[in-house]
Amino acid sequence: MSNDASPATPTTPTASTTPNVPNDPTVAGYLDALASNAPAPGGGSATGLVGAMGAALVSMVANFTTGRSKYAEVETQIRGALDEAETIRQRLMALADEDQAEYEALSQVRKLPRKTETEKVTRNAAIQRATEAAAAPPLEMAAACRRALELSAVVAEHGNHFLASDAGVAALFAEAALRASAINVRVNLATIDDPAFIEEQERALNALLEGTPTLKEEILAVAGRRMVGG
């Protein structure tokens, strides 16, 4: 959601009555709130959740692999992937909350008075700072999702082959959430005035996005091969 959406929404309920990740609603409750015209959760929160689902599926494949004699050779590697995927999953869930907090902070700043020239200058500067802050959680989500995608490659190649399909699904979710994170950064960059800040963010994003469509297809090819016993 663009940070300009809120002022155009007079009928939205207050955030405190809306289920969201911090309040940890039921799955169905979260989906209802996402679909509604409540101010939260939005696409940023949902992106963190889909990335976390990708990481969770990496963990699932690892959990069905570790401790089995058939996979003893890759035990250290799988155990490492599991630990990292779990850290990433928790971080992505936290980033979903942080994304929402930054969005709410920006919404508050937009309500600052703008009658006098001084007020306008003060408000605009505050909006610029808050918008730059709002770009931070999705950029960190992008980095976490990139790593989740790389970990899905590890479990697709070396994990329990009975769960190769889940490794492929993990790759799809991680890559989709990575690209969604990029969109969520860029919707903030669209209203930022500082060209140096924009350039720095774009450079970081492009590094995270580089080669990911190819990597995803390679993981899906490996998962497809191992699904049929290869």
Next chain:
Amino acid sequence: MSNDASPATPTTPTASTTPNVPNDPTVAGYLDALASNAPAPGGGSATGLVGAMGAALVSMVANFTTGRSKYAEVETQIRGALDEAETIRQRLMALADEDQAEYEALSQVRKLPRKTETEKVTRNAAIQRATEAAAAPPLEMAAACRRALELSAVVAEHGNHFLASDAGVAALFAEAALRASAINVRVNLATIDDPAFIEEQERALNALLEGTPTLKEEILAVAGRRMVGG
């Protein structure tokens, strides 16, 4: 998860103690269960949920568009997209449950006795039928996700432009869940003996997948243009 995973998993808890979509756990509880080596939820359930999140984001954009004078010209179209996206969202949540039920049914069938030749023949035939049944929910998920992707195009092009980024995220989730659904169908097809059944399922899948990478990129281009006020 392949339907062969269960027999190799002596340490998994019973399904009744595992949070899943029918019991409607919290979001964090669902993620914990997904990451674990519990028999459910797995990649099939998660795919239904990500598809439902795509549909929910279509609904969100529509809910921020409908009833506004600025978008009066597209009111009928947006209202239609909203109604359909909500139907798809509910269906995908139900399919996540059905996927899990079919998986559990197949796990039960695999426990049939196989000492005598007659028992082996009976068991194998039952596994074939149960595997064919297990392919049905992901195939229907694929169809629902394809439609969610098409609806994301409608709201990306005609919805409230302040939420254009969310329309783009919707397209990413719908397309990822569509491709994940295809993987979940194919992991079942890998153990089916009937070539005619496989051919029919592949034909249906290929029709649903056709042109979707291009469609997704087109939607992202429209969303990107409208994010910057275009």
